[in-house]
Amino acid sequence: MSKSLSLEPYKGTRDFYPEDQFIQNYIFSTWKKAVQKFGYLEYNASILEETELYTSKSGAEIVNEQTYTFIDRGGREVTIRPEMTPTVARMVASKRRELTFPLRWFSIPNLFRYERPQRGRLREHWQLNVDMFGVEGAASDAEVISVAYNIMKSFGAEDSQFVIRISSRKFMNFLMRQHFGLSEEISGTLSKLVDRKDKTEVSVFESQVKELLKDKTESFLSTLEIKNIKDFPEGLSQHESTLELSALFEVLRDQGITNVVFDPTIVRGFDYYTGVVFELHDTGSENNRALFGGGRYDDLVSIFNVEKVSGIGFGMGDVTIHDFLETYALLPVYVSTTQVYIAPFDETTFSASSELAAFLRAQGINTAVDLTDRKIAGKVKTADREKTPWLIVVGQDEITSGKFKLKNLAESMEYEVTQDQIITTLKKSAHT
Amino acid sequence: MSKSLSLEPYKGTRDFYPEDQFIQNYIFSTWKKAVQKFGYLEYNASILEETELYTSKSGAEIVNEQTYTFIDRGGREVTIRPEMTPTVARMVASKRRELTFPLRWFSIPNLFRYERPQRGRLREHWQLNVDMFGVEGAASDAEVISVAYNIMKSFGAEDSQFVIRISSRKFMNFLMRQHFGLSEEISGTLSKLVDRKDKTEVSVFESQVKELLKDKTESFLSTLEIKNIKDFPEGLSQHESTLELSALFEVLRDQGITNVVFDPTIVRGFDYYTGVVFELHDTGSENNRALFGGGRYDDLVSIFNVEKVSGIGFGMGDVTIHDFLETYALLPVYVSTTQVYIAPFDETTFSASSELAAFLRAQGINTAVDLTDRKIAGKVKTADREKTPWLIVVGQDEITSGKFKLKNLAESMEYEVTQDQIITTLKKSAHT
Numbered sequence: 001m002s003k004s005l006s007l008e009p010y011k012g013t014r015d016f017y018p019e020d021q022f023i024q025n026y027i028f029s030t031w032k033k034a035v036q037k038f039g040y041l042e043y044n045a046s047i048l049e050e051t052e053l054y055t056s057k058s059g060a061e062i063v064n065e066q067t068y069t070f071i072d073r074g075g076r077e078v079t080i081r082p083e084m085t086p087t088v089a090r091m092v093a094s095k096r097r098e099l100t101f102p103l104r105w106f107s108i109p110n111l112f113r114y115e116r117p118q119r120g121r122l123r124e125h126w127q128l129n130v131d132m133f134g135v136e137g138a139a140s141d142a143e144v145i146s147v148a149y150n151i152m153k154s155f156g157a158e159d160s161q162f163v164i165r166i167s168s169r170k171f172m173n174f175l176m177r178q179h180f181g182l183s184e185e186i187s188g189t190l191s192k193l194v195d196r197k198d199k200t201e202v203s204v205f206e207s208q209v210k211e212l213l214k215d216k217t218e219s220f221l222s223t224l225e226i227k228n229i230k231d232f233p234e235g236l237s238q239h240e241s242t243l244e245l246s247a248l249f250e251v252l253r254d255q256g257i258t259n260v261v262f263d264p265t266i267v268r269g270f271d272y273y274t275g276v277v278f279e280l281h282d283t284g285s286e287n288n289r290a291l292f293g294g295g296r297y298d299d300l301v302s303i304f305n306v307e308k309v310s311g312i313g314f315g316m317g318d319v320t321i322h323d324f325l326e327t328y329a330l331l332p333v334y335v336s337t338t339q340v341y342i343a344p345f346d347e348t349t350f351s352a353s354s355e356l357a358a359f360l361r362a363q364g365i366n367t368a369v370d371l372t373d374r375k376i377a378g379k380v381k382t383a384d385r386e387k388t389p390w391l392i393v394v395g396q397d398e399i400t401s402g403k404f405k406l407k408n409l410a411e412s413m414e415y416e417v418t419q420d421q422i423i424t425t426l427k428k429s430a431h432t
Numbered sequence: 433m434s435k436s437l438s439l440e441p442y443k444g445t446r447d448f449y450p451e452d453q454f455i456q457n458y459i460f461s462t463w464k465k466a467v468q469k470f471g472y473l474e475y476n477a478s479i480l481e482e483t484e485l486y487t488s489k490s491g492a493e494i495v496n497e498q499t500y501t502f503i504d505r506g507g508r509e510v511t512i513r514p515e516m517t518p519t520v521a522r523m524v525a526s527k528r529r530e531l532t533f534p535l536r537w538f539s540i541p542n543l544f545r546y547e548r549p550q551r552g553r554l555r556e557h558w559q560l561n562v563d564m565f566g567v568e569g570a571a572s573d574a575e576v577i578s579v580a581y582n583i584m585k586s587f588g589a590e591d592s593q594f595v596i597r598i599s600s601r602k603f604m605n606f607l608m609r610q611h612f613g614l615s616e617e618i619s620g621t622l623s624k625l626v627d628r629k630d631k632t633e634v635s636v637f638e639s640q641v642k643e644l645l646k647d648k649t650e651s652f653l654s655t656l657e658i659k660n661i662k663d664f665p666e667g668l669s670q671h672e673s674t675l676e677l678s679a680l681f682e683v684l685r686d687q688g689i690t691n692v693v694f695d696p697t698i699v700r701g702f703d704y705y706t707g708v709v710f711e712l713h714d715t716g717s718e719n720n721r722a723l724f725g726g727g728r729y730d731d732l733v734s735i736f737n738v739e740k741v742s743g744i745g746f747g748m749g750d751v752t753i754h755d756f757l758e759t760y761a762l763l764p765v766y767v768s769t770t771q772v773y774i775a776p777f778d779e780t781t782f783s784a785s786s787e788l789a790a791f792l793r794a795q796g797i798n799t800a801v802d803l804t805d806r807k808i809a810g811k812v813k814t815a816d817r818e819k820t821p822w823l824i825v826v827g828q829d830e831i832t833s834g835k836f837k838l839k840n841l842a843e844s845m846e847y848e849v850t851q852d853q854i855i856t857t858l859k860k861s862a863h864t
Contacts, residue, residue: 005488005736007526010510013478015523018537021474037793039770039800041818042453046445046556047479047542048500048512056437068480070502073546078442080480080512091447094439100817102804104770105450110479114505124478139782139803254783255790304437338471338536350571351686358687361469368471371571372534385532386473 012115012123019334024126026332027318027325028108031128034154038147040106040130045087047110051077053086056303066113080112084129085272085300085313092133092311093304101134101309120289120320130294131313133301138247141276141296142255144312145248148280148292149257151316156330162291165263166248166278169295171241172264175223179236180216194224195267198288229262241275248276272297276312287323292316334387339426340367341383343376345395353394356404356419363423384409390426444547444555451766456558458764459750459757460540463560466586470579472538472562477519479542483509485518488735498545512544516561517704517732517745524565524743525736533566533741552721552752562726563745565733570679573708573728574687576744577680580712580724581689583748588762594723597695598680598710601727603673604696607655611668612648626656627699630720661694673707680708704729710746719755724748766819771858772799773815775808777827785826788836788851795855816841822858 009015016024032042051069068080081087084107092099110126117123130147132140145164152162172194176187193200193208200208210217226232229245236242245262252260268277275296282291294314301309325331340360344353353369360367368388370379376393383391391407398404406415406422408429415425441447448456464474483501500512513519516539524531542558549555562579564572577596584594604626608619625632625640632640642649658664661677668674677694684692700709707728714723726746733741757763772792776785785801792799800820802811808825815823823839830836838847838854840861847857 005484006482007522007736009478010480010482011506011508013480015478015526016476017523017527017531018473018475021476024476025474036769036798038789039773039798039820041450041769042457043450044448044453044456046441046447048442048445048544048556050438050442052437068502068504070500072500074443076443090439091449094447095449099449100814102802102814104800112480124480135803137803137805139779139786143801143803255786304439337468337473341471347571354571354687357470366468366471368536369575370534371567371569371575373569382532382534388471 010123012117014122014124018336022334023322023331024318027321028126030154031108031151031316032106034151035106035128035130035147037150038104038143040104040147043088043091043105043107044109045084045091045107047081047112048078049081049087049090051079053090054079054082066115068112068114081109082111082113083270084109084111084127084315085131085270085297088129088131088313089297089300089311090304092309093301093306096301096306096309102140103131103133105133106130120287120317120323122319126318128316129313130315131311133309133311135312136296136298136310138244138251140312141244141248142251144294144314145252145260145278146255146257148278148294148314148316149259152280152291155321155325157324157328159259161283161328162259162280162324163283164257164260164278164280165266166245166260166276167262167264167266168241168245168276169273170275171239171245172267174239174241175236175264180213180220182213186212191267194265195269197224197265224264227261227263245276268293268295270297272300274298278314280316282324282327284327286327287320289320291320291324336387336389338366338368338386338388340365340390340392340422341379341386341388342367342369343379343383343391343393344370345376345393347373349394349396349399352399356392356394359419360422365423365426392422442555444549446554446556450768454766455754455763456750459753460558462586463540463583463748464538466583467538467560467562467579469582470536470575472536472579475520475523475537475539476541477516477523477539479513479544480510481513481519481522483511485522486511486514498547500544500546513541514543514545515702516541516543516559516747517563517702517729520561520563520745521729521732521743522736524741525733525738528733528738528741534572535563535565537565538562552719552755554751558750560748561745562747563743565741565743567744568728568730568742570676570683572744573676573680574683576726576746577684577692577710578687578689580710580726580746580748581691584712584723587753587757589756589760591691593715593760594691594712594756595715596689596692596710596712597698598677598692598708599694599696599698600673600677600708601705602707603671603677604699606671606673607668607696612645612652614645618644623699626697627701629656629697656696659693659695677708700725700727702729704732706730708744712748714756714759716759718759719752721752723752723756768819768821770798770800770818770820772797772822772824772854773811773818773820774799774801775811775815775823775825776802777808777825779805781826781828781831784831788824788826791851792854797855797858824854 067082072078107129108126110124112124132144176182190212197205213220229242266277266279273295277295279290280292292314296312298310300311342353342357344350357367357369391409392404402418403416406417406425417425499514504510539561540558542556544556564576608614622644629637645652661674698709698711705727709727711722712724724746728744730742732743774785774789776782789799789801823841824836834850835848838849838857849857
């Protein structure tokens with residue numbers, strides 16, 4: 001017996017009691033249905049990967065400071081996955097000769113980051129990952145963004161409640177290296193500043209940029225303010241990456257997706273992005289984290305020393321979408337998966353109760369039988385508190401007459417019915 | 433670029449490509465439906481727990497040699513869960529005042545054991561966990577075993593293909609401590625021998641027992657051979673634990689479950705069991721591992737220094753049930769979740785293809801559009817190899833006429849249909 005044995009989950013993780021799991025299941029099934037509509041197929045993998053998978057291409061900060069990494073008993077360095085993209089790239093690289101491209105894949109893995117828990121950010125979260133491999137061009141970029149948009153609509157979100165911000169790594173590279181003539185090192189530092197712009201005070205941000213760019217500062221800062229690629233100055237407007245962005249916005253407009261903006265401050269933390277990058281944000285003030293984030297990563301599969309396979313995808317976390325749905329009152333009300341609660345009057349009716357339950361289950365009705373020796377009031381209370389919609393008390397009278405009182409607990413309605421009529425009453429009720 | 437970057441999953445874990453995940457989803461959904469039929473509600477928790485959760489009550493071997501345990505950056509000793517029971521006991525203890533008992537809960541967690549991978553045994557596996565809290569007695573013992581039985585029936589298994597072996601920790605304690613008068617230490621050692629009986633050569637087992645029991649050996653060994661509690665000698669037949677076992681077998685027989693036997697060699701590895709213990713075995717020779725295992729653990733919640741809450745439950749692994757289903761040809765044939773594959777004739781019909789796809793999705797049809805610039809033959813090949821049942825090629829002719837050729841790839845049938853007729857054709861086909 002240990003006096004100190006903790007009742008809490010490990011720091012930064014959550015317990016999901018049935019009412020919490022109900023919400024998780026709602027989020028997961030909404031994700032799943034929405035992406036399967038677009039033809040994405042589910043895959044999965046282990047939560048443990050060898051550490052080298054992350055050191056080769058993710059941002060260095062992530063592997064060194066933010067992961068759970070340890071040495072296994074066989075001397076291998078392993079990491080609890082902080083993200084799914086390296087894993088899916090590994091899987092694609094591994095079976096690239098057997099797989100038929102283009103691939104549309106999704107998964108809902110749990111991910112671990114070692115960080116201080118805060119609103120919208122825990123040590124463990126689940127994340128929908130949606131990826132397309134083997135296609136390039138505006139149509140595929142647009143589809144992935146359209147999937148993200150349609151997920152939000154499936155949750156009941158209005159266009160006014162969220163905005164999709166789009167930029168391009170290729171464009172930013174061109175802007176910094178060619179247009180402003182910066183070195184690779186300075187470009188890298190500048191990217192990281194821009195990535196944190198939203199979280200940095202304006203004056204601090206501007207002085208940081210000035211330190212790097214000197215007299216080019218004003219020109220650079222004004223470029224960051226452009227929210228429409230049509231407003232690009234000459235020298236930027238005809239570059240390949242700009243034309244790609246134009247084509248993307250055109251396809252999205254064709255599909256009726258209008259809450260999208262160009263935003264050059266979208267960088268995304270990972271080193272592996274090569275083309276379009278995007279984030280989906282709540283337009284309200286309450287949730288300032290990105291709800292989705294993703295981009296094109298055409299060179300990621302090649303880190304396995306195999307031929308190039310282009311890829312584009314995004315991730316969406318359960319914690320942030322939960323906060324969003326809560327803010328906009330879009331979470332569903334809890335309903336028990338158990339439909340009928342049978343309360344035997346006493347132990348002498350256990351066997352008859354069990355037979356009735358078997359009959360209902362065979363008809364597809366989820367049915368629990370109370371097997372305690374409590375008084376009937378206690379059993380009814382359990383059914384009610386567990387939010388089971390229907391209750392049947394089974395006593396000797398019911399067994400003799402073959403007539404049961406089927407009680408709807410939420411509506412306080414009671415029906416006197418035969419076994420068969422229980423089924424018809426429940427089915428009728430499900431349709432109203 | 434690293435030359436050695438591995439394409440393999442971490443040792444003892446699996447990648448689930450869409451066709452593998454299809455099987456996982458089949459197993460998980462069969463589990464889920466079967467237990468929800470009995471009123472069990474889903475819960476979940478993090479895969480990481482503080483190590484002390486396992487050191488207090490699990491078998492010592494498990495924590496010391498078989499877990500993934502490490503120190504986090506904050507100096508906490510954490511373990512990747514090797515089993516779910518301590519977690520669910522913690523959750524129940526934590527909210528025992530808010531929860532309404534009896535509880536029926538289930539979860540499908542992934543679990544990690546550090547061991548040499550072999551048939552039916554990997555480092556990571558998923559496991560259905562089914563538990564009932566707050567009820568004691570034959571009816572609840574029987575229900576949990578009945579749930580296990582019904583899961584097997586849901587998978588299409590015949591009664592002749594599996595057997596449920598039942599024993600009781602209480603009975604074995606009585607047998608060893610009182611009936612044979614053994615010390616606690618010798619009883620403990622003997623239990624472990626009995627637990628490994630199936631994996632030990634008969635002569636070795638007998639000599640091991642003889643070393644401990646001396647002249648009581650023969651009498652003890654003959655008790656282990658009893659397969660029916662009616663055959664118990666006087667002195668055993670009237671003990672409380674024997675009567676409990678009799679009551680359990682009677683309830684099971686009432687429910688028509690006849691492939692159950694008493695088997696005193698069933699011990700189960702964990703220290704926390706207090707009453708009935710059981711395992712479900714394949715009757716064939718190919719899969720010698722238990723498909724299910726579980727038992728009653730009435731003192732587990734009390735390790736948190738809270739009032740006693742009785743519990744009974746079992747676990748069933750995905751690897752062993754997969755092997756069983758494969759052996760008896762009970763695995764389903766892969767069907768893609770994508771119903772329609774649209775192949776635009778060329779880039780000029782991308783936009784019309786996308787509109788048709790949006791129309792089908794709005795009607796609930798999962799639809800993928802091929803966005804590559806390949807020739808049409810390549811697109812058709814992808815649809816076919818991905819086992820998408822339906823294909824539509826969209827060219828200028830189709831756009832002009834509003835008539836599409838809807839092709840069933842498996843049956844090589846083609847229908848010339850309007851947009852609306854696509855829906856009716858698909859629905860009709862789903863019903864045949």
